Amino acid sequence: MKSLRVLHVADVHLGIKFKGLPPAKARIRREDLKKTFSKMIDLTQSSRSNVLLIAGDLFDDPYPPPSLISFVINEMKRAQIPVFLIPGNHDPMVKGSVYSENDFPSNVTIFDKEFSTKTIGDLAVHGIAYDSEKFDKHILKDLPEPLPDKYNIALVHGSYKVMDFGDENYYPIEKEEIEGSKMDYIALGHFHTFHEIKTSVPACYPGTPDGLGFNDTGQRGVVLVDLDKNGVNINPNNINSKVYETYELECTDMVNEMEIETKIREKSDPGKLLRVKLSGVPEKLLKLDSETMLEEIEDSFFHLEIIDNITSPSDLQVDNTIKGAFISKMQGKISGSNDPEEKKLLERALRLGIQALDGGEIR
Ligand SMILES: [Mn+2]
Known part of the structure; x- marks a missing residue:
């Protein structure tokens, strides 16, 4: 068999509302996701991939607007290679949904709620749509036998249990099920961060190709899989x-x-969405105006948020916790000291002590 190159993507979530952002920025981010999808189509050609696998949640919901649907259909035509797609938990194949109501181009195969196998050249793809009525099913147990003299790939949207995100009720997947699958590769979708599962059968989550919120930090993309x-x-x-x-x-x-x-x-970076979390117990800065600060700096970013969790001395509570006892004891020492140098030192000890008790690092 000749070598085969697969472009594997998942969780694009086209059309997502970006609720945490103001409407104008949310609109730009939705356009960004479309650009990223187009980059992915460009990559099918520039990387000379043989097939494109889309492992679920291409759309953020099953009823995207018509303009978005026609955009995706036109881009898929542009791919000029076979595209295999499974609906995920966000874009399930339900009545009236994008996948049941539209004609996709002839190079696109959309899998249904039972496993089926499609072959093209040396490749056999075993795919299954996510089914919310069978969400807790260990779906890899139903995987068909691999075809002889083919590269066998399973295409599944589900939760690898070892990763323990408390999220295992979306087609749970065990390590043993991957190892027992007899596949050459398992193309996964659902978890939003790149994760390669290194077992006797390689499997991978590409993650979202563009971040959808502050849980999706860092650079992101797709995976090229060479077999x-x-x-x-x-x-x-x-x-x-x-x-x-x-x-x-x-x-x-x-x-x-x-x-x-x-x-x-x-x-600073105009392409960055930055969330700053301020913490600690500074000596001065008693009236930090984080809103004015935000207004002054935010133009240096695409989006900036400042969360002010700074503790000012007036916030210090003497309660019956260890922290409260520490504060009370230190305040007693401070008021009992007549040496200005010592007073300063004790005040700093109080602030660093609170920082440590709050779980911060001491520098
Ligand atoms: Mn999902």
């Missing part, structure tokens, strides 16, 4: 149009707002 007589090679390719980042900024040793602002500005 030949020596085995399987999985190569991630980043195609995201923007990037999400979360920044934990510890402010205990900061002396003014400018210092915080400078730290945030170091992250």
Whole structure:
């Protein structure tokens, strides 16, 4: 058999509302996802892939607007290679849904709620649509036997249980089920972060090719999977149009707002969505105006959020916790001290102690 190159994508979530963003930015992000989808189609040609596998949740819901459907259909035609698609839990094949109401191009195969096998050249794809009525089914147990003298790939939208996201009721998948599958490769979808499952049968989640929120941080993309007589090679390719980042900024040793602002500005990038979490117990900065700060810096980003969890001394509560006892004891020492140098030292000890008790790192 000749070698085979597969472009495997999942969880694009086209049409998602981006509820955490203001409407104008949400609209731009929805356009971004379409651009990312187009990049994926470009990649089928530039990477000389033989097939495109879409492992579920291409759309964020089963009833996308007509303009989005025609965009996807036209892009799929442009791919000029066979496309194999399974509906996921977000875009299930239900009455009136995108997959049951539209004619997709002749190069596109959409799998239904029972496993079926489609062959093309040296490749056999065993695919199944996600079925919300059988959500807890161990679906790999129903996988057909591999075809001889073919590369056998399973296409499934489900939850690999070892990853323990408390999310296993979407077609749960066990490690043993992957190992016992006799496939050459299992193309997975559902989890939004790239994850390669290294067992005797290789399997992979490509993750969302473009972040959908602050749980989807960092660069993202699709995977190119090469199959030949020596085995399987999985190569991630980043195609995201923007990037999400979360920044934990510890402010205990900061002396003014400018210092915080400078730290945030170091992250400037018009293609970035940044969420800053301020924490710590600084000596001054008692009236940090995070809204004004946000207005001043936000133009350096596509989107910026500042979450102010800074503790000011007036927030310190003497309650019956260990922290409360510590605060009470330190405040006693501070008020009992007559040496200004010692007072300063004790105040710093109080702030660092609270930071440590809150689970922060001491620098
Ligand atoms: Mn899903």
